[in-house]
Amino acid sequence: MSEAEAGAVVxxxxxxxxxxxxxxxxCGFVAxxxxxxxxxxxxxxxxxxxxxxxxxxxxxxxPAPSTWSPLExxxxxxxxxxxxxxxxxxxxDHDDPTFDDWDQDAxxxxxxxxxxxxxxxxxxxxxxxxxxxxxxxxxxxxxWERTGRRSNGxxxxxxxxxxYGLHDLAHHLHDVGAAPVSTxx
Numbered sequence: 001m002s003e004a005e006a007g008a009v010v011x012x013x014x015x016x017x018x019x020x021x022x023x024x025x026x027c028g029f030v031a032x033x034x035x036x037x038x039x040x041x042x043x044x045x046x047x048x049x050x051x052x053x054x055x056x057x058x059x060x061x062x063p064a065p066s067t068w069s070p071l072e073x074x075x076x077x078x079x080x081x082x083x084x085x086x087x088x089x090x091x092x093d094h095d096d097p098t099f100d101d102w103d104q105d106a107x108x109x110x111x112x113x114x115x116x117x118x119x120x121x122x123x124x125x126x127x128x129x130x131x132x133x134x135x136x137x138x139x140x141x142x143x144w145e146r147t148g149r150r151s152n153g154x155x156x157x158x159x160x161x162x163x164y165g166l167h168d169l170a171h172h173l174h175d176v177g178a179a180p181v182s183t184x185x
Contacts, residue, residue, distance in 0.1 A: 017154050019167045027174035031167040036144060039162045040133045046169040047081065047129035049178045050074050054118040054125075068108070070176040074121045075113035076104060077172050081128030084165040085135050091148040091158050092139065101151050136162055 023030045034042055053059065059070045068076070083102060090097045107113075144159045156164065173179070 017164065020160055020164055024167060024171060027167075027171040029167050029170040029174075031163040034163050034166055036159055039136050039159075039166070042166050043129055043133050043136065043162075043169070046166060046173060047077065047125060049173055050077060050125050051122045053173075053176050053178055054122040059118045060114065062114075068175075069114060071116065071118050071121060072108060072113040073172045073176055074118070074125055075111065075116055076108065077169055078121060078125035078128050079104075079107060080165060080168055081125065081132045084161065085128065085132035087148060087161060088132070088135050088139065088158055091146045091156075091161070092143060096147045096149065099148060099150050132165075 019029070019031045021032060053070050054074050056070060059074075062069045062072075087099055090099070139158055145157050147155055147157055148161065149155045
């Protein structure tokens, strides 16, 4: 029996870096077109709807046994905001750092995403997004091309990492049936 048949969420092992080069056919987000000046506005736009999503009566219900609930996606989005904030700061403080691996699926299980309080998650998500937004707003003009890389060798600039993270957030709004988000603020 497969994990999906058993009701477990199948881990996402795809490399999504291609979304920096072309539009996502699933959610329609065009990460590569987000202008540097629009990063913080788009960040606010892709995180603001989560307060409403997490107030839905069915926020804790999985639409299928192998698909995260809106609550679980909200926890993931909160953690992505925190992680990308940390990575941008790391890129500012160190030359070409290698990012620690992050297993989003193991984190979901370990932190019991599906058992968290939706209101607490909404507040933490807003706080994480605001923190990442402040970090992005403070990046000096001459630092946007600073680099960092994942352990698999994928190389990012600060700008590219910001765009990449925004796609992740926009894509998860699509996953929970929220309205699509523009790439301009």
